[in-house]
Amino acid sequence: MAAFATILFLLIAAANLSFSSCFQISNYVGCTEREKQALLRFKQDLIDPSNRLASWVDHQDCCKWAGVVCNNETGYVSELHLKNPPLDDFSSEVKYKAYEMSKLGGQLNPALLSLKSLIYLDLGDNNFVGNSIPEFLGSMVSLRYLNLSVSGFQGKVPHQLGNLSNLQYLDLQANQLHVENLQWLSGLSFLEYLDLSIINLSAATDWLQVKSPAAMRMKESFEVPYHSQKRLKHPVPQGTINTGSCFYFC
Ligand SMILES: *[C@@H]1O[C@H](CO)[C@@H](O)[C@H](O)[C@H]1NC(C)=O
Ligand SMILES: *[C@@H]1O[C@H](CO)[C@@H](O)[C@H](O)[C@H]1NC(C)=O
Numbered sequence: 001m002a003a004f005a006t007i008l009f010l011l012i013a014a015a016n017l018s019f020s021s022c023f024q025i026s027n028y029v030g031c032t033e034r035e036k037q038a039l040l041r042f043k044q045d046l047i048d049p050s051n052r053l054a055s056w057v058d059h060q061d062c063c064k065w066a067g068v069v070c071n072n073e074t075g076y077v078s079e080l081h082l083k084n085p086p087l088d089d090f091s092s093e094v095k096y097k098a099y100e101m102s103k104l105g106g107q108l109n110p111a112l113l114s115l116k117s118l119i120y121l122d123l124g125d126n127n128f129v130g131n132s133i134p135e136f137l138g139s140m141v142s143l144r145y146l147n148l149s150v151s152g153f154q155g156k157v158p159h160q161l162g163n164l165s166n167l168q169y170l171d172l173q174a175n176q177l178h179v180e181n182l183q184w185l186s187g188l189s190f191l192e193y194l195d196l197s198i199i200n201l202s203a204a205t206d207w208l209q210v211k212s213p214a215a216m217r218m219k220e221s222f223e224v225p226y227h228s229q230k231r232l233k234h235p236v237p238q239g240t241i242n243t244g245s246c247f248y249f250c
């Protein structure tokens with residue numbers, strides 16, 4: 001009887017042990033098949049001359065791919081860091097060539113829309129020459145950070161970006177872009193940082209009617225002299241003033 005009790009006890013202990021180790025494993029959820037397939041479709045339309053996205057292959061957990069960050073509780077993709085790594089040595093021709101080679105190009109596939117929890121999208125310093133900013137980005141309403149700077153985008157800034165109601169950072173600087181108006185900024189009530197420098201704002205005659213906190217800060221910033229920009233708490237106006245869009249705007 002005692003032996004039986006001991007065996008029973010051991011069995012229960014073993015069951016407990018395997019239960020708890022199972023439980024620990026299940027803490028890490030990894031990426032969902034649906035989001036992985038969406039990212040693979042997104043990759044298909046990109047041109048990646050230096051194979052920066054070599055880790056983006058079907059048999060791997062997409063949360064471990066280069067540039068992909070997942071929410072560790074849900075497994076949903078929350079961040080895409082696809083900025084071209086910065087050039088650290090401008091004097092080296094070899095490094096410069098490697099830098100140019102590692103720019104992503106091609107098209108932005110709307111498969112990105114499947115990433116419903118994406119809060120951070122950085123496509124900066126790439127080579128999307130010939131593309132306009134796709135309107136579908138305006139439907140990625142979970143985004144809080146969107147950086148499309150210095151990436152060769154052309155054409156009109158789509159007013160659909162004004163639907164990104166959770167956006168806190170928007171950086172479109174230094175593209176061949178123009179705006180028809182800035183009314184769409186009114187939809188961005190959480191915006192803390194806006195950089196529209198070195199894009200053509202000459203048609204933005206509606207500036208003073210835009211009602212958004214970011215626009216208000218930018219307006220204020222036009223009343224303070226150039227050098228006092230640094231004292232402003234929010235970085236919103238800095239790029240706009242400092243990097244020369246006054247050429248277009250003022
Ligand atoms: C999830 O990630 C956050 C930071 O990104 C970290 O603080 C937290 O400990 C992680 N949780 C688990 C269960 O790994
Ligand atoms: C966007 O990317 C550019 C280029 O990499 C960088 O200089 C800039 O600081 C980024 N903007 C924000 C808001 O992080």
Ligand SMILES: *[C@@H]1O[C@H](CO)[C@@H](O)[C@H](O)[C@H]1NC(C)=O
Nearest residue numbers: 138139159160161162163184
């Ligand atoms: C997106 O914005 C446009 C106007 O900029 C508006 O007509 C449309 O209804 C918005 N869509 C959503 C889903 O909010």
Ligand SMILES: *[C@@H]1O[C@H](CO)[C@@H](O)[C@H](O)[C@H]1NC(C)=O
Nearest residue numbers: 178179180200201202203204
């Ligand atoms: C800026 O855009 C306006 C139209 O909005 C256009 O007339 C003008 O030529 C553009 N300026 C430059 C420098 O491209």
